[in-house]
Amino acid sequence: MLIDTPKVSRRAFLIGSAAAGGGLVLGLRLPFGPEPARAADGAPEITAWVVIRPDDTVVIRIARSEMGQGTLTGLAQLVAEELECDWGKVTTEYPTPGQNVARKRVWGDFSTGGSRGIRESQLYVRQGGAAARMMLVQAAANGWGVPAAECSAASSVITHAPSGRKTTYGKVAEAAARLPQPQAKEIRLKDPKDWKLIGKPVKRLDTLDKLTGKQVYGADLKLPGMLNAAIKDSPVTGGRVKSFDAAKVAGMKGVRKVVQVGETGVAVIADTWWQAKVALDALPIVWDDGPHAKVSSAGIAAVLKEGLDAPEAFVANQAGDVKAGLAGGAKKLVAEYAYPYQNHATMEPMNATARYTPERCEVWVPTQNGEAAFAATLAASGLPADKCEVYKIHLGGGFGRRGGFHDYVTQAVLIARQMPGVPVKLLWSREEDMIHGRYHPITQCRMSAALDASGNLSALHMRISGQSILASVRPEALQKGRDPVVFQGLNPGGEFGFGYTVPNLLIDHAMRNPHILPGFWRGVNVNQNAIYVECFMDELAQAAGVDPLEFRRRLMTKHPKHLAVLNAVAERAGWGKPAPRGVHRGLAQMMAFGSYVAACAEVSVADGNKVKVHRIVCATDPGYVVNPAQVERQIAGSFVYGLSALFDQECTVKDGRIEQDNFHSYNSMRIAQMPKVESILMPSGGFWGGVGEPTICVAAPAVLNAFAAATGKRIRSFPLKNHGIQLV
Amino acid sequence: MARLTVNGSARNVDVDPATPLLWALREQIGLTGTKYGCGVAQCGACTVHVDGAPVRSCVMPVSAVEGKRITTIEGLAVNGVLTRVQKAWLDHEVPQCGYCQSGMIMAVTALLKDKPRPTDADIDAAITNICRCGTFQQVREAIHAAAKG
Known part of the structure; x- marks a missing residue:
């Protein structure tokens, strides 16, 4: 879990730097400054975009969603270009929408649509990489007691040319994370002609698991004790459920509960999704088709x-x-x-998994916009932001369907509220997906x-x-x-x-x-x-x-x-x-x-x-x-x-x-x-x-x-x- | 109860015999690499091998595959060593979202067993999987690369 980073003034930074520079002749010193934000594994966060582990692994935070378009790799390239890290040591992770809210949107916009993923975040992610590099170099310079200007960074190695000393990002990460972050106006980004990684056809970071069946999509999610739900929403927009006869399917194998979902849907919750779907197909539902029933x-x-x-x-x-x-x-x-x-017809039909208690609501969902999914979770659960969280799962296609619309999240939460404490995965059939598009x-x-x-x-x-x-x-x-x-x-x-x-x-x-x-x-x-x-x-x-x-x-x-x-x-x-x-x-x-x-x-x-x-x-x-x-x-x-x-x-x-x-x-x-x-x-x-x-x-x-x-x-x-x- | 042989292991699954193989694989055996796309044998995301032949598992009842050898995407790489198709897929960076690629790789693996050096026409006839990201150009390149070994 990430925590907030206390602000340190520029003046405090200068004093701290001077003190560090004056007192150091014996190589790397103990870290100073406030406790930094940390990744889940305890590794220090240098900037919101960069975590560096002691073994030099670089974890780059990706706020936008990867749905096949390659944005995850491209955004990592942008950060890594300015960070001057070893590309071979780069991994990525998604911060959660709840963390973004708690940290005053430090990762900016999560929305991944309108071909915005790279073009609208390129400036601040490059700055995030550059700031981290400056802090890492400063930390090494502090440790050596030399001016940062005499040090350079390349491929995760910091060098002090006059003395020939070298260290790595992993070794100075703890100290760097305690330094104040440079302000945007202090950061000078590279001239595009000096780019080494941006503009290169480097391999995607996310291919291997897609070749072996290991990649987990929303539809594949498994949680302990999880049940599965299949849903039918009103086939006519503007229609609603008039009645349904739950008793007809209550005894079918695996069926746990038949629930109404809002005014417009009916879901069957069962041990497996196939059982839920079979029961749903057998469930008599009477619809009120509403005012648009004659439209052609x-x-x-x-x-x-x-x-x-x-x-x-x-x-x-x-x-x-x-x-x-x-x-x-x-x-x-x-x-x-x-x-x-x-219709978008993403290969993976719409789905979301929710676990609700009156104290907390969590949702796992393939989404193009984690923050919009979070907003849908808040609205459907009735809980405040600090009691909700959304975990983004890899998307089996988006194409716009999973960006502005989170009807499936709303449904999943409304279903989970009727099974408190039990995670329920809602998966639409292809038919449900095709007739409930945007x-x-x-x-x-x-x-x-x-x-x-x-x-x-x-x-x-x-x-x-x-x-x-x-x-x-x-x-x-x-x-x-x-x-x-x-x-x-x-x-x-x-x-x-x-x-x-x-x-x-x-x-x-x-x-x-x-x-x-x-x-x-x-x-x-x-x-x-x-x-x-x-x-x-x-x-x-x-x-x-x-x-x-x-x-x-x-x-x-x-x-x-x-x-x-x-x-x-x-x-x-x-x-x-x-x-x-x-x-x-x-x-x-x-x-x-x-x-x-x-x-x-x-x-x-x-x-x-x-x-x-x-x-x-x-x-x-x-x-x-x-x-x-x-x-x-x-x-x-x-x-x-x-x-x-x-x-x-x-x-x-x-x-x-x-x-x-x-x-x-x-x-x-x-x-x-x-x-x-x-x-x-x-x-x-x-x-x-x-x-x-x-x-x-x-x-x-x-x-x-x-x-x-x-x-x-x-x-x-x-x-x-x-x-x-x-x-x- | 049905007895299935999946990726070389015998597995007992407690399902209605009409349950599609896809859902027994995903929900009983826990092999979620095989995907649900359409449920009507149109898209091919659920392709597995039954006795070496490509089959759309979303319409194949469990009762029809008892006693047969079933191979899923998880059964291709042995001890983490990718097959030549998977390797070609990696080299040519075929997947985008990747959701259809398990089925695509299974279909291509079966094609190459049947026709080690397929022509473009062979590929067109045998590979009918839907990919909404539109990876077909890379799929074709990767098939030819895999065929060359």
Whole structure:
């Protein structure tokens, strides 16, 4: 357990240093200063981010969640770069949310979404590593009675060059931990050109246990005396439990208890999860489906369609006079698009384990946001923060489902409260997971544009109609009713900046919020926005009789970073040169989550509907690249997520509920369908962009543009399976 | 009571004979390396070997595998020595979240026993596991590397 670190003033530090320097000639002295915070094994904490054991092992604290994206390794690289430690001696650990609260959020934000894991913590974790190095060096210098400035650190060894003396981090850690921490303004971080570890494809720290079955995911957790629960929540959002007949299953093998969970759910608690599931399937439950029981996909589509013509809309990006521009063009083009609900479908279904007593509530959960899981634990248990704790367990995929939403934590605690003192693991069946998602929001879009007599884009109105995520999950974040997240990739600037200059421009949103709960789905709104913009750009280029690359370039002269990645993929893919026989190319670019991304897809089409994606060349400029091997994996992996969505994934609504309940009706790409992905990493420095999400959005429009080049057909509603088109 | 032979050891499990092998492995025997993904033999996260052949254990009743040799992900490495597939997975850093990888490794191990030098087409036909992180590019590289030994 960690404890608080007393504050020591800078003045006290100077006095202490002087005293130490004056009194030491015999080598290392006994530690001085206040008792430091310690790790669970007693090793001293140098800074909140760094614990060093006597054997020189370096334990780096990771506040963000690892869910496969490599953030754990990348964050450790950032700390280790400044710490100057031996990378081979690095291990990691998660501080708990309860400790973070108790220590006034010394580890900052735990939230791991929005591709923020590295870019938003890079500064303070590097400072945490640098501060620890300064303290370790100071401790060694104090011990030797020499100025710290004469000492240097490399690979966990501190050297005093004038005398040739050396010591290791493990030997001075106790003394270093008792020194006051330097303030941020006293810390000078390395110039990026001097980085030795950042930017290198070092191996992930967390691979081995995933190869042997040893890695424990939330679903694998075992606690002494633990029982297991299976749950059914109302299949219709807004519905509730009317009644259930517990007596019908009470005698089934292993069943311990049947409980209602809030107003909306019923759970069976049994010795094993399989017993709980079998009993739950046999349990008669009567639902009150509530006010949305008649809602269907067709009804939702009609509401969104109306929004395309609505006079009222929230504006994100505006220039010139779009009405006049559209009226005065030489050529006018209109296209309407529709993008469906989609489920995250993490490989590991939602789960959480809780143990409740009136004095303490503990939760073990795979979460993208330990602090949000902690908040859900407090709310569901009714206990204060000092009586609750959350332990983060490795995630079997997150993709946004396990970030802002902790409905499964709430359920687990409500179940555990009905079995006080007994740990209960709640695991959703795949079916429960599929019909209780926080779905990628549904939208439609009308693109209206005018070309001038020279074939240049003179006016563009992009009208989005559809669902707001924030209105559902964080209404306090709306800006006078407007949801800024809707406009990802479409803003005048910032980390989701639109890459084109159009003299007469209007991008607006008619908000229409069906009852289906929306959520942040890897890439979020940039997925469909990129399709709307980039497919329409190709349509415009075709109408103008201009090459799609050239057409875009004319609009991108004021957006050099957007253009640079587009040019990079065009060049690598051989745009403008003949493609292999039967192969057609398509382009797309976007800015998202602070990074510039572009793709060129190479596609062939057999029988008019069998699409083979041979190759996708992708470029990204995320400012800095911490681990290129992992960035490449995020790019290739994001394309699997994005192309699965494009070709096969849609959640439809009937009688108020989601219809797709497993992978047979909600398919996901297999290895046979995987294109060759070539990544071009072109960090230009000076800013920190995200990696896990940005590239996902360019795969779909690049493939669609290549499909159109191959067939002449423009598909504008998704997924493609609805048009009989398959990925082969 | 069913008698199973798992990773070379005889195990008695007290379950209803219709219980899927997956849940007997995970909840009775305590081998949680084999994962639950879909329960309907779609995703392959639960793949184990039964008499050397890859089987989706989430739909395989315990009653059907009594007396047969069952190998799980925990049974591959002997005394901590990784198999060539596991080694290739390590070298190529295949896993992301890793949840599907037990099943993926079991499926690939069976493929290489059947076809020591698989072509891309062989891989496409045999490996139908779902990976939502999208590790397929590394999976393919690692299979070829493992095949080369």
